[in-house]
Amino acid sequence: MSAAPSDSAGYYRRMQAAVEELLILKGIVTPAEVQRQVDAMDARSYKRGAQMVARAWCDPAYKARMLAGGSAAAEELGLEVGPLRLIVVENTARVHNVIVCTLCSCYPRMLLGIPPEWYKSRAYRSRVVRAPRAVLAEFGTVLPDDVELRVHDSTADMRYMVLPLRPRGTDGWDEARLAALVTRDSLIGVARLPDQG
Amino acid sequence: MRGVHDMGGLPAGRCERDEHEYERWEKRVDALMMLLSAQDRDLMKVDELRRNIESLGADAYDRMGYYERWMHAIAQTLIQRGVITIDELGRKLAEQEARDERA
Numbered sequence: 083m084s085a086a087p088s089d090s091a092g093y094y095r096r097m098q099a100a101v102e103e104l105l106i107l108k109g110i111v112t113p114a115e116v117q118r119q120v121d122a123m124d125a126r127s128y129k130r131g132a133q134m135v136a137r138a139w140c141d142p143a144y145k146a147r148m149l150a151g152g153s154a155a156a157e158e159l160g161l162e163v164g165p166l167r168l169i170v171v172e173n174t175a176r177v178h179n180v181i182v183c184t185l186c187s188c189y190p191r192m193l194l195g196i197p198p199e200w201y202k203s204r205a206y207r208s209r210v211v212r213a214p215r216a217v218l219a220e221f222g223t224v225l226p227d228d229v230e231l232r233v234h235d236s237t238a239d240m241r242y243m244v245l246p247l248r249p250r251g252t253d254g255w256d257e258a259r260l261a262a263l264v265t266r267d268s269l270i271g272v273a274r275l276p277d278q279g
Numbered sequence: 280m281r282g283v284h285d286m287g288g289l290p291a292g293r294c295e296r297d298e299h300e301y302e303r304w305e306k307r308v309d310a311l312m313m314l315l316s317a318q319d320r321d322l323m324k325v326d327e328l329r330r331n332i333e334s335l336g337a338d339a340y341d342r343m344g345y346y347e348r349w350m351h352a353i354a355q356t357l358i359q360r361g362v363i364t365i366d367e368l369g370r371k372l373a374e375q376e377a378r379d380e381r382a
Binding site: 094100101108110116184196203205208210235 | 284285286287288289290291292293294295296297298299301302304306307308309310311313314315320322325326329332341343344345346347350351353354357362363367368371372374375376379
C-alpha cells in the first residue's frame, strides 16, 4: 500500500472494517471486546483530571504526592493511567505551564480523553514551542510578562498534565464544586481559570 | 534528515480551535490499537505505530487525518508481522467496497 487514494476517508473507514473482520475471523479480537474499548474511551474525559486537581487544591499532602508522581496519585483516586509515566506540572502566580507533543499527539488520554483536533494540528505542534505566548493569545489567554511560561513536550512514554492555579473566591468550596470549575483547556495549559465571586 | 512528523519550532499558521467529534470508525481504530497492544496479545507496539506513521511521505502525512494515519500504521504492522497478508486485506477491502456500493 502506498499513499491514500483521493477518497481517503472512505478508504480508511473500509480498511478499519476489513482489518477488524480479519482479526475477528482469526480469533484475535471479538466484536464485544472492540465495543468495550470504544465504550471505555467514551467514558474517559477531562473530568478525571479535574477530580485530581480538585483533590490537590483541598489536600496539600495529596498535592505533594501528585507532583512527586502523577500516575500513583491518579491510581489513588481509582483512576487508571496504564504503564505511562504521568508528570503533573503546577501553575503558580509566577509560572504557567502548557503541554504539547511536537512529534505526534501524546496526551494524558486516560485522564483527559482523546485529544482535541487542534492539539494534533501542525499549527499547534510547530508553534507552541517557538512562540508560546502568541499561541496562548490565539486561545484568548494573555499572560502577564512577569509570568514565566514553561512548555512541556510529551513523548510516547511520558505525558504531562497541568495543575491549574486555584481561582480566587473559592475558599471553603468542596471538591465536587471545585472540580466543576476545571476545564479541559486549563489542564492542557492553553487557558487559565477565572476567579469567582 | 528531519522527519515529516518532527515539526516543533517550524513556521506554521494560526491555531484554529477545531473540535472534531470522532466518527464510529475512528473510535474503532483507536479500539483496535488498544486491543492489539494489550499485553495479553502483544501484537503491536506504540513504536510500530509511530514508525509506520513517521515513514509516510510528507504529502500523505499532511493530507491524511489522524485516525487515517493510525489505520495505515495498524494495517502495515499487521502485514509486517505476518498476522494478516496483503492478499487477505485486499479481498476484505474489495468486499467492503462492494457493500458500500450496495448501501
